[in-house]
Amino acid sequence: MFERLIAYLDSIHARDPAPRSRWEILLYPGVLAVGMHKIAHWLFEANMFFVARLVNHLSRWMTAIDIHPGAKIGKNFFIDHGFTVIGETAEIGDNVTIYQCVTLGGTNPTNGEGGKRHPTLADNVIIGSGAQVIGPITVGERARVGANAVVTDDVPEGATMIGLKARSTLVPAETWLREFIPYGTPCDEPCEPAPTERVQALEAEIAQLRLEMSEMRKHLPATGDESQNRQSGAQH
Structure with a gap:
């Protein structure tokens, strides 16, 4: 368990050069929110819904990050800063990075039944600050969603989505192969609308x-x- 925690903190440091030590990373609201979500999700899976919600509300009050106890989260998930909302049926893969003010929101089912209504993020996805990813869509592996983009359709693997409503833009192969791109958008990417x-x-x-x-x-x-x-x- 201790080794997994060290690996998790090191994965965050690889994506954020600001902290000077692992102890500093432990103070990140995103780290605290993900840790408390693990407890809330365990309670949710045990059908202890009220207690799970109680942990969720405490976490939101402490971190300004709202992760529904039912959301499924993979390894090395990093929320940089906060003010993020993640819905109940959201599924997040490994090594996913989300910046501040992001919403993984759901659609309102017309039949009154819940079902799958929130996004699925594959491994190594990056969501830029202020982006809104809405509905039961899939964001493919290594895809990037630029800042303030609104995504309501499936995102192809390796695509970079920009704009309102977001559209796919091609990126150079050397950029696509990079392990990590801060804020999900290459600095030299032409982001002007068509x-x-x-x-x-x-x-x-x-x-x-x-x-x-x-x-x-x-x-x-x-x-x-x-x-x-x-x-x-x-x-x-």
Whole structure:
């Protein structure tokens, strides 16, 4: 058990260079929330629902992280900072990283029955801050969800999702092969939305303005020389 704890703390340090020691990592709200969830989940599996909810509420009060006791979580799960909500039927694989203000939310079943209504995150998934992953969808292995993205459809393995509503964008092979990408989004990834007619019109207008400015600059040196000659003539 102690060796598993050390391995877990080391996996967090590999993803977050801020802590100076394992003791410091133990103070992370995400670590405390995951530890208390293990207790709540054990109680939930034993049909001790009220006590499980009690542990869940205590954890939420202490950490600002709300993990339903029914959620299934794999190894080395890291919640960086907090303010995260994880629903009852969410399933999280191994080595998953979630940043602050993320919701793994559910859909409201029209038939009144619960069922599977929250996301499933495969191994090595990264969810950027503020992202909303909604519904009984699957986020494939090594997929990334960028900050503030809204995902309501299945995410292919290795894809990077950006935007509102999130869309898949291709990343270079060397980026995809990296073990860990902070915040789930490559820094050099073009995150602008796909061009629309309005965007294209603005780009054309900007290009025209740049052309006009370039023409104006061509006349500036001549204008400056003429003004200087006039000043010299006035002095004589």
